[in-house]
Amino acid sequence: xxxxxxxxxxxxxxxxxxxxxxxxxxxxxxxxxxxxxxxxxxxxxxxxxxxxxxxxxxxxxxxxxxxxxxxxxxxxxxxxxxx
Numbered sequence: 001x002x003x004x005x006x007x008x009x010x011x012x013x014x015x016x017x018x019x020x021x022x023x024x025x026x027x028x029x030x031x032x033x034x035x036x037x038x039x040x041x042x043x044x045x046x047x048x049x050x051x052x053x054x055x056x057x058x059x060x061x062x063x064x065x066x067x068x069x070x071x072x073x074x075x076x077x078x079x080x081x082x083x
Contacts (some may be wrong), residue, residue: 004037012039012047 015040026065039047056066 009047016040016050 006012014057015036018038019033019038034051038050040050040053042048042053054067059067
C-alpha cells in the first residue's frame with residue numbers, strides 16, 4: 001500500500017484528514033483503520049504510526065490526562081515508564 005510505504009508527510013496528513021472527514025460524515029460506520037497505515041502527529045514533531053501512538057494530556061474523550069499523570073509520576077522511578 002502506497003501510504004504505508006511512503007515517508008511523505010504531506011501524504012500522511014492528507015490521508016489522516018480524509019479518514020477523519022469520512023468518519024465525521026458517517027460516525028456510525030466502522031472502518032478497518034488498522035490496515036490503512038495512518039500516521040498521526042506526535043509531541044516530538046514527526047508523525048508516528050497511528051497503531052503505535054499514545055495520547056497525552058488535553059485530548060478530549062481519552063484518558064490522556066491520566067496517562068500523562070502516570071508517565072509524569074513514573075519519571076522519578078522508572079526510565080521504562082518514560083519510554
